[in-house]
Amino acid sequence: xxxxxKHGNVTHVPNKGSPESPHVTCCDSNNSNNNNNQNNxxxxxxxxxxxxxxxxxxxKVIPSNGKISKDAKETIQECVSEFISFVTGEASDKCQxxxxxxxxxxxxxxxxxxxxxxxxxxxxxxxxxxxxxxxGEKLIFPxxxxxxxxxxxxxxxxxxxxxxxxxxxxxxNSNNNVNSSINVYPSFxxxxxxxxxxxxxxxxxxxxx
Amino acid sequence: xxxxxxxxxxxxxxxxxxxxPHLLPLARIKKIMKRSGEDVKMISGESPIVFSxxxxxxxxxxxxxSWMVTMQGKxxxxxxxxxxxxxxxxxxxDFLVNLVSESGNSGEAPPxxxxxxxxxx
Numbered sequence: 366x367x368x369x370x371k372h373g374n375v376t377h378v379p380n381k382g383s384p385e386s387p388h389v390t391c392c393d394s395n396n397s398n399n400n401n402n403q404n405n406x407x408x409x410x411x412x413x414x415x416x417x418x419x420x421x422x423x424x425k426v427i428p429s430n431g432k433i434s435k436d437a438k439e440t441i442q443e444c445v446s447e448f449i450s451f452v453t454g455e456a457s458d459k460c461q462x463x464x465x466x467x468x469x470x471x472x473x474x475x476x477x478x479x480x481x482x483x484x485x486x487x488x489x490x491x492x493x494x495x496x497x498x499x500x501g502e503k504l505i506f507p508x509x510x511x512x513x514x515x516x517x518x519x520x521x522x523x524x525x526x527x528x529x530x531x532x533x534x535x536x537x538n539s540n541n542n543v544n545s546s547i548n549v550y551p552s553f554x555x556x557x558x559x560x561x562x563x564x565x566x567x568x569x570x571x572x573x574x
Numbered sequence: 575x576x577x578x579x580x581x582x583x584x585x586x587x588x589x590x591x592x593x594x595p596h597l598l599p600l601a602r603i604k605k606i607m608k609r610s611g612e613d614v615k616m617i618s619g620e621s622p623i624v625f626s627x628x629x630x631x632x633x634x635x636x637x638x639x640s641w642m643v644t645m646q647g648k649x650x651x652x653x654x655x656x657x658x659x660x661x662x663x664x665x666x667x668d669f670l671v672n673l674v675s676e677s678g679n680s681g682e683a684p685p686x687x688x689x690x691x692x693x694x695x
Contacts, residue, residue: 450610
């Protein structure tokens with residue numbers, strides 16, 4: 366939290382290209398500055414990715430006994446924002462040339478390649494294709510459909526249990542009527558009857574015959 | 575530079591059921607994208623997703639190169655000057671040169687170190 370507030374002390378920089386205005390070094394700023402600037406900092410924080418997320422990633426690539434200074438983290442934080450702006454600008458120019466309004470994932474990948482980060486392209490394409498695949502699955506198997514199927518199955522089980530207690534009904538009825546009797550005679554069911562099947566469905570078939 | 579870790583977010587469920595969890599907040603990425611220019615108007619839903627992965631790779635590369643500088647100085651703490659040195663030494667990071675040289679470095683930038691042969695497995 367403190368890192369983000371400190372970063373908010375930076376004066377506003379132009380959007381395009383590298384920042385021209387001098388960067389206020391926050392290394393030796395005190396906590397007393399934070400309270401004054403806290404209300405003004407929300408917009409400034411939007412310029413960077415959260416430092417906690419950035420920290421988590423960069424810790425993965427240094428040994429466990431290595432340390433990173435706070436100003437190094439902040440510098441990397443700024444570099445990432447610059448990277449995003451840099452690539453987005455390139456992708457946006459491409460869309461303008463091709464008279465398209467929306468920047469999509471492929472434009473980003475193209476811009477990243479053009480700017481020299483070809484090594485990223487392989488993992489990125491894989492990542493993007495996995496994402497598209499997951500999105501497609503969500504459309505085919507909505508959650509509602511799966512829960513409906515479960516409900517229907519449990520109702521069927523209950524009806525089979527009802528009929529097992531009524532042997533007389535089963536034996537005297539013809540096959541046609543057996544099917545219809547499954548859904549009738551709720552009064553014969555004792556209230557303490559468990560819903561789970563006390564027998565296998567195979568044995569039930571034999572009783573009918 | 576393909577590491578097993580690069581893919582692990584996918585294989586171990588980085589995209590798990592929904593579109594998350596990602597390491598970086600998508601809304602923030604989108605805001606930063608929009609700040610990059612007046613003509614950036616519409617951004618597809620998958621753009622921040624691609625960026626979250628790209629930024630992760632970028633952070634890792636920048637950090638690794640900076641850490642090389644740290645080790646060459648026989649230190650265990652990566653500081654801002656190490657990041658600046660890594661940027662200066664890497665052609666790919668030319669767009670960051672102004673950014674790191676303004677970050678409190680007085681006078682000239684430190685002499686560039688030869689890191690172009692850097693490869694990480």
